[in-house]
Amino acid sequence: MAGHPSTYEPQYAATRWLDQRLPVIRMGADFMTFPSPRNLNYWWTFGGILSLCLVSQIITGIILAMHYVPHVDMAFDSVQRIRRDVPFGWLLQPMHAVGASMFFLAVYVHMFRGLYYGSYKAPRELLWILGCVIYLVMMATAFLGYTLPWGQMSFWGATVITGFFGAVPVVGESLQQWLLGGYSVDNATLNRFFALHYLLPFVIAGVVGLHIWALHHVGQNNPIGVTPKTKTDTLAFHPFYTVKDAFALCIFLLIFAYFIFYQPDALGHSDNYIPADPLKTPAHIVPEWYFLPFYAILRAVPDKLAGILLMFAAIVVLFVLPWLDTSKVRSMRFRPVARPFFFVFIFFCFILGWCGAGNPDDVAVPIGKGLTFKVLSQISTAYYFAYFLIILPILGMTEKAKERPVSITKSVLGDHAAAPAE
């Protein structure tokens, strides 16, 4: 972990020369020999998957930008042209559009993993916060990108979301018009959204660098949350985890490929195939699936400003989580009371997503007089916040944790651990 001894020996004169001047090969080699806990499960493969997602979005994105035209009169047609006329555009455009969804799928798994195994606790607070920053910038990037094809959902999604800034007291309207570059979402908006959509992925790449740096400084957490103590508690990253990651990646790519080749539009909204029309709002505006839970929180309260604040609070609360969860025990495996609360939390996250897709006044569950999506999202929102602000802080103080294994080796090998390993 922290400064694990380098075992790299340059073999040739050229590599020795380089090693004394810029030890990049050494950095790569140390990366490969990085000691990782020997008990990591498949939930730990999503970091690698996410790295590939980012690279894929950047490569396909730069290619799309070679053919895309950021102008209100041409944007919609230029995306259609990419799909129909540009060589392999039929493949590259869905790779990017579906890729955004797959990226979010992976990031949500990655985050729930962190929540379950307490990966946000000391000494990984900053590692977690950097992850939250990445998530936030990812959301901004995806929102900006979704505007670019300039369909009905692009236009009205951009109108609604920039409207959030209009709710800021006093300066709201000026702020909103400054963001838009006009009185409403228009060509100036599309142009700057394109420029920023191009920029932000590289900001993400930078923060990912810090995230991995922090990871290699404090070391990985693991399913039992017990810190590795001896050499037998860890394995070299390569070949043990390169192989595991590669296997998980293949499964992930299989799902990705299914969507690209068979269902390229399943994750999008059909209204986005109608060119943007500032005179007509679609009957039912919904964001992309990965924003639905937040959209439900936004609509759970009838007040405009309160709704926005609550929605932002839902993300802010993740940033302060390391100090809200007072338990010293990392892994939920040893927290008999917190564990069921965690599963209920996941359940409500899905319910929130469902509510975000529904019409607030429609009946969601036909019990009693009928539970509307609005009421359901209020209940779920209440639980979402209660989990972080009440349940975790209190349980940390009252819960009696199960006994934890003394070491990772012991937990993997049981009593055989006594025998000399390796």
Added chain:
Amino acid sequence: MGKGLIVSETVNEPHGEGAVDGEKRDFIFIATGAVAALGAASVAWPLVAQMGKAADTLAAGSIEIDLSAVEEGGQLKTLWRGKPVFVRHRTAEEIAQAENTDIANCPDPQTDAERLIPGPSGQVNPKYLVMIGVCTHFGCVPVGEAGDFDGWYCPCHGSHYDTSGRIRKGPAPKNMEIPPYEYLSDTVIKVG
């Protein structure tokens, strides 16, 4: 190395004898910092301000609308500054509804007459309601002749407006906005 050390020591030595005048150094430090901060801010300002409305956007001026083209019970939608403007030729019933509302119960109380602009005669013409057809919640375009108050209904998050374009129910905080406009004649208005 050694040489560098000596050089830096000589530089740090005060000229002549006596101790360093700490107060003087603090002053120079703060003064330099202040000038640098001012310089940075004056460079940053254009970087920020460029995102505001450009001159051509600001100049996109005004439009003229011929009200006589809108039939009773009909609505004209047109774009002004990229936003839809509604011209609604209200029916007698809609006018009555708008005028007879007890505005004390409205979230944003305004009489119907306050939402109209007088014509050349100095009188308001309640037949024509001119407003910006943008929901004051997050900016969707409400649908006409719909909602619980027979005015407009915003499909985005369920705001109900009455026949005067006043918010009556739902998350929107304000009535639909009235654009600046004037009557050029009895039937032609200029918006903007």
